[in-house]
Amino acid sequence: MEMLRPPSFLLFLVVAAASRRFVPPAVADDGGWSKGTATFYGNGDASGTMGGACGYGNLYWSGYGTDTTALSSPLFDDGASCGQCYVVTCDDGASQWCLKGKSVTVTATNLCPPNSDGGWCDPPRRHFDMAQPAWLQIAQYKGGIVPVLYQRTPCVKQGGVRFTMTGSSYFVLVLITNVAGSGSVKAVWVKGSNTDRMPMSRNWGANWQTLSSLVGQALTFGVTSTDGKTVVVPGVVPAWWKFGxxxxxSVQFSN
Structure with missing residues (x-):
C-alpha cells in the first residue's frame, strides 16, 4: 500500500523548527534574566523526586511530570513559589559541562533546604536542584553543578484548576494544583453552601486551610494568583465530597 507523504512545505517547517536553537542572553541580569546555579537529584525516571515541600505528591499523577525543580530558600519564598515555571539554560560561557544552546522549562515543586555550611542551597544563593531528566536537557551528567541563566515564564496547563480535599471534620486542607499563568497562588477564599465566604491561609506549600468544618457543603473557591489575577469557581466541590x-x-488562569 502506498504511504501518504506530507506536503513539502510541512517538511520544511518541521526541519526549520528542529534546527531552531535557543539563544541565551549575552548578559545575565538583563531583560528579565538572572544568574544562578543548578544541580540535580533523584534518578533517571525522576521517581526520587516525588512528594516535596509543595505537597504535590505523585508528580506524574498531579501533572507536573519530570521537568521539575527544587528551589533554594530565597527562590522558594516559604512556598509562595510553588508551581511557578522557569526557563533555565546552562551558561555555556562559564562551564565546559553545558549543552550549548539548550534550555528547559521546569516547575517548582520542592525546597532545596540550606545546610548552613556553605552548601549550594544556602542563602543568598539562587539555586535550582533539578530532577535528573530536566538537568540532562541542559548539561552533562558528570558536570555535577553548573552556572545557569533563568527567568520566570508563564505555565501552560491542560484542563482547569484542581482542588484536592484533605484534613478532618474539624478543619479542611485543600491542595490547589494545575494552576496556569503564574503557576503559583497568593490568596484563596472558600464559601460553603451554608456558610459565608471566608479567607483561607497557607498551611504549607500549595496547601490552604480553613478551621471551619465544611463537611456536607458544596464549596465555591476564589483563587488569586501571585500575578494578581483571580478566578472564582462556583460549586466546584459538590456537597457529597469526601477527604482524599x-x-x-472548568476554568483556568490565562497566560
Missing amino acids: QSFTS
Whole structure:
C-alpha cells in the first residue's frame, strides 16, 4: 500500500523548527534574566523526586511530570513559589559541562533546604536542584553543578484548576494544583453552601486551610494568583465530597 507523504512545505517547517536553537542572553541580569546555579537529584525516571515541600505528591499523577525543580530558600519564598515555571539554560560561557544552546522549562515543586555550611542551597544563593531528566536537557551528567541563566515564564496547563480535599471534620486542607499563568497562588477564599465566604491561609506549600468544618457543603473557591489575577469557581466541590477526593474546575488562569 502506498504511504501518504506530507506536503513539502510541512517538511520544511518541521526541519526549520528542529534546527531552531535557543539563544541565551549575552548578559545575565538583563531583560528579565538572572544568574544562578543548578544541580540535580533523584534518578533517571525522576521517581526520587516525588512528594516535596509543595505537597504535590505523585508528580506524574498531579501533572507536573519530570521537568521539575527544587528551589533554594530565597527562590522558594516559604512556598509562595510553588508551581511557578522557569526557563533555565546552562551558561555555556562559564562551564565546559553545558549543552550549548539548550534550555528547559521546569516547575517548582520542592525546597532545596540550606545546610548552613556553605552548601549550594544556602542563602543568598539562587539555586535550582533539578530532577535528573530536566538537568540532562541542559548539561552533562558528570558536570555535577553548573552556572545557569533563568527567568520566570508563564505555565501552560491542560484542563482547569484542581482542588484536592484533605484534613478532618474539624478543619479542611485543600491542595490547589494545575494552576496556569503564574503557576503559583497568593490568596484563596472558600464559601460553603451554608456558610459565608471566608479567607483561607497557607498551611504549607500549595496547601490552604480553613478551621471551619465544611463537611456536607458544596464549596465555591476564589483563587488569586501571585500575578494578581483571580478566578472564582462556583460549586466546584459538590456537597457529597469526601477527604482524599480531587475535583477539577472548568476554568483556568490565562497566560
